[in-house]
Amino acid sequence: MEPKTVPSRILTDHTMRVQAPTLAAENRPWCLVVVAGPMVGSRFELADAVTIGREAGTEIHLPEPSVSRRHCHVFRKRGGFWVNDLGATNPVRINGMQVKSSPLLEGDVLIVGDLMLKLLGPNSAENAMVAALHDQASKDVLTGIANRRHFRAEMERAFTQHSDLALIALDVDHFKSINDRFGHPAGDKVLTAVGATLRRHCPPPALPGRIGGEEFAVLLAANHAEACALAEQLRAAIEALQLEDEGREIRVTASFGVASRRPVDADADAIYARADAALYEAKRSGRNRVLGEA
Numbered sequence: 001m002e003p004k005t006v007p008s009r010i011l012t013d014h015t016m017r018v019q020a021p022t023l024a025a026e027n028r029p030w031c032l033v034v035v036a037g038p039m040v041g042s043r044f045e046l047a048d049a050v051t052i053g054r055e056a057g058t059e060i061h062l063p064e065p066s067v068s069r070r071h072c073h074v075f076r077k078r079g080g081f082w083v084n085d086l087g088a089t090n091p092v093r094i095n096g097m098q099v100k101s102s103p104l105l106e107g108d109v110l111i112v113g114d115l116m117l118k119l120l121g122p123n124s125a126e127n128a129m130v131a132a133l134h135d136q137a138s139k140d141v142l143t144g145i146a147n148r149r150h151f152r153a154e155m156e157r158a159f160t161q162h163s164d165l166a167l168i169a170l171d172v173d174h175f176k177s178i179n180d181r182f183g184h185p186a187g188d189k190v191l192t193a194v195g196a197t198l199r200r201h202c203p204p205p206a207l208p209g210r211i212g213g214e215e216f217a218v219l220l221a222a223n224h225a226e227a228c229a230l231a232e233q234l235r236a237a238i239e240a241l242q243l244e245d246e247g248r249e250i251r252v253t254a255s256f257g258v259a260s261r262r263p264v265d266a267d268a269d270a271i272y273a274r275a276d277a278a279l280y281e282a283k284r285s286g287r288n289r290v291l292g293e294a
């Protein structure tokens with residue numbers, strides 16, 4: 001019998017470029033993806049208007065020497081995107097051609113200093129692939145929240161953009177004895193429940209992350225009092241978790257340290273170090289408590 005073949009259909013646009021088949025579920029934000037040069041693989045979702053530059057506070061922040069402080073402006077115009085060069089030392093180019101002010105079309109490559117950024121539309125297969133790879137690279141496998149690498153990168157990025165910045169560091173209490181009494185899989189169940197609690201109480205733009213083992217952290221644009229209030233809410237929610245293993249109740253508590261940005265801080269690590277010191281003090285003084293930085 002003849003094997004049944006399904007006729008395939010290749011879709012092309014007016015320039016005869018092959019279009020990815022559109023799936024109903026896809027409708028991602030437009031994004032610029034670094035396809036060559038420093039920061040390759042970085043993905044930036046596009047708002048209606050963004051400035052690209054080396055200067056802290058630009059929406060697409062590219063801290064590279066070949067990029068001007070304020071390099072170019074990308075904005076929506078007549079249903080598409082448009083680019084204006086802001087007088088960059090290395091002039092903006094699109095697909096190799098120098099431009100002052102020009103439309104930017106899906107699939108175009110925008111050259112900013114030594115970086116090549118490709119514009120990907122909401123339904124492109126490349127956009128879906130890059131988003132999936134980004135997800136895999138940035139999430140902790142067990143809990144689904146940010147992994148250490150992504151959390152630290154976001155911490156540095158947030159430091160360039162927010163003056164009101166706070167960090168909550170937390171660590172599950174006596175976690176080793178949970179593993180010893182109930183076994184490693186039950187320990188994993190506890191970590192998963194803590195991750196879910198953080199996700200539930202810290203919606204975006206707050207960012208919860210798993211730093212490693214039983215250590216977690218939350219990054220938020222808030223003042224010290226707001227961050228301490230959130231930490232207290234998290235402490236109570238973790239203490240209220242109802243977990244069991246083969247009919248045996250697993251009691252879980254965590255200790256918290258909170259720190260917020262000071263004018264003297266040179267980087268986000270300085271804030272993290274103070275949150276960690278406060279967490280250490282919370283452990284030392286009895287656990288299951290929130291302590292602000294000294």
Ligand SMILES: Nc1nc2c(ncn2[C@@H]2O[C@H](COP(=O)(O)OP(=O)(O)OP(=O)(O)O)[C@@H](O)[C@H]2O)c(=O)[nH]1
Nearest residue numbers: 171172173174175176177179184185187188213214
């Ligand atoms: N189940 C499980 N255990 C882990 C994982 N990662 C690290 N651990 C365990 O976490 C435990 C951490 O123990 P400690 O650092 O001594 O801390 P603790 O027992 O929580 O004590 P305190 O922090 O002082 O309250 C170790 O036994 C690690 O083996 C993981 O992914 N899953």
